[in-house]
Structures are given as structure tokens and as C-alpha cells.
Amino acid sequence: MAVKSAKMRELLRLYFIMGSANCSDNPEEVLRSAIKGGITLFQFREKGKGCFQGEEKLHLAKRLQSICRENHIPFIVNDDIELALEIDADGVHIGQEDEPASVVRKKIGNKILGVSAHNLGEAKKAIDEGADYLGIGPIYPTSTKEDAKAVQGLSFIRELKNANINIPIVGIGGITAENAAPIIGTRADGVSVITAISQADSPEASARMLYKAVHIEGNKQKNAH
Numbered sequence: 001m002a003v004k005s006a007k008m009r010e011l012l013r014l015y016f017i018m019g020s021a022n023c024s025d026n027p028e029e030v031l032r033s034a035i036k037g038g039i040t041l042f043q044f045r046e047k048g049k050g051c052f053q054g055e056e057k058l059h060l061a062k063r064l065q066s067i068c069r070e071n072h073i074p075f076i077v078n079d080d081i082e083l084a085l086e087i088d089a090d091g092v093h094i095g096q097e098d099e100p101a102s103v104v105r106k107k108i109g110n111k112i113l114g115v116s117a118h119n120l121g122e123a124k125k126a127i128d129e130g131a132d133y134l135g136i137g138p139i140y141p142t143s144t145k146e147d148a149k150a151v152q153g154l155s156f157i158r159e160l161k162n163a164n165i166n167i168p169i170v171g172i173g174g175i176t177a178e179n180a181a182p183i184i185g186t187r188a189d190g191v192s193v194i195t196a197i198s199q200a201d202s203p204e205a206s207a208r209m210l211y212k213a214v215h216i217e218g219n220k221q222k223n224a225h
């Protein structure tokens with residue numbers, strides 16, 4: 001494991017994911033606003049209709065990375081390991097359709113490695129192959145990811161906890177300030193969101209409400225155990 005898991009849990013609290021296709025406003029402004037609202041980690045996910053490729057993608061990545069650096073928010077790259085290495089990102093997130101975690105771990109050394117898992121077998125394999133955290137979803141219906149798996153609600157997070165899987169985990173898919181609390185209630189470490197922040201009238205206010213929801217429920221969990 002590349003980062004200490006206590007630190008990873010803190011970083012996952014409010015994980016904002018975004019690319020140019022997710023924003024109606026300027027992506028740099030959206031990111032600055034989200035940071036003001038309290039996001040704890042950022043993933044550059046340049047996917048979807050009309051997304052940037054090549055040099056344009058590289059330039060956007062660098063601009064967003066520099067905003068994250070100014071604000072001490074770690075910068076994770078989705079899928080594109082070569083881009084992550086080229087710009088010296090803080091980590092990468094991969095899914096089951098991407099390169100195997102064991103191969104990616106070798107390529108990225110000590111950088112943060114996040115892996116999507118949808119069942120216990122995938123989760124255990126990701127852990128064995130060096131994942132720092134697991135992305136679990138879709139928790140709720142989402143229209144952001146066209147090839148998302150079936151909505152799973154909280155069932156898989158509960159299954160992981162019942163199996164004593166203690167790697168840091170973050171929920172994803174359809175999450176808003178209104179429905180975030182039950183995810184933390186199942187002892188996930190945080191929530192990752194795209195639309196709830198990137199499409200909000202005020203990404204700052206939306207991020208602040210999400211952070212508050214996660215923080216309040218997290219404190220309840222701490223006091224209960």
C-alpha cells in the first residue's frame with residue numbers, strides 16, 4: 001500500500017470527479033469553486049461525448065492539476081496511466097475493464113491506486129494487487145456513466161464490511177447531499193460525486209452541503225463505536 005490507510009480514509013471523504021464533458025461552466029472555475037466548498041480529493045475523468053483528446057486533454061489536465069496543487073488537493077487520473085505518469089499525478093483510478101491492478105501498481109510505484117470493485121472476488125484481488133482504496137457503485141441510479149452496472153444500493157458495502165474487508169472505500173453513483181448519509185452509515189469512508197457538484201448552480205455550496213452531510217454522519221459513527 002502506497003499511502004497510509006488513515007490518510008486515505010480522510011482523502012476519500014468528499015471525492016470530486018470531473019472532466020470537461022461534465023461541466024456547463026468552465027472546468028477550472030468549477031474546480032476552484034468545489035475546492036472552496038471543501039472537497040478532499042479530485043479525479044480527472046475526461047470521458048463522454050465531446051471530451052478532449054491528445055494535447056487538449058493534456059493541457060486541461062495540467063491546468064486542473066495546478067489548481068489542485070495550489071490548494072493541496074491530491075490529483076488522481078482516471079484510466080490514463082501514461083497521462084498520470086507524464087504529469088506526475090498523485091494517483092490513478094482504474095476499473096475492471098482497464099489494465100490489471102498488478103500491472104498498474106508496478107507502473108506507478110507509490111502513487112495512490114484506486115480500483116472499482118463490484119463483488120467480493122474483485123475486491124480481494126484488487127487488495128492483493130496493491131489497491132489503496134476501492135470505488136463501490138453505482139449506489140444510486142446515475143445517468144453519468146453509460147456502461148454503469150446495476151444499482152446496488154448499500155448491499156455490497158455491507159457485504160464487504162461483514163467480510164471484514166477493511167481497505168478504505170468510497171461510494172459512487174447518483175450521490176447528493178440528501179442521500180449521502182446512509183452510505184457513511186454503512187461505514188464507507190466517503191462519497192464520490194460528479195453531477196451533484198459539477199452541474200450545481202454553485203459547486204461551492206453543493207460541495208459544502210455534501211461535506212457537512214458526510215461529516216455529521218461520520219461523527220455519529222465514531223460516537224457509536
Ligand SMILES: Cc1ncc(COP(=O)(O)OP(=O)(O)O)c(N)n1
Pocket residue numbers: 015017043045047078079093094095096097098114115116134135136137145170172192
Ligand atoms: C472513485 C471511483 N469509483 C469508481 C469509478 C469507476 O471506474 P470504472 O469502472 O473504471 O469506470 P470509468 O470511470 O472509467 O468510466 C471511478 N472512476 N472512480
Ligand SMILES: Cc1nc(C(=O)O)sc1CCOP(=O)(O)O
Pocket residue numbers: 116135136137138139141142143144145148149172173174175192193194195196
Ligand atoms: C464514474 C462512475 N462510476 C460509477 C460506478 O458505479 O462505478 S457510477 C459513475 C458516475 C458517477 O456520477 P454521478 O455522481 O453524476 O452519478
Ligand SMILES: [Mg+2]
Pocket residue numbers: 078079093094095098
Ligand atoms: Mg475506468
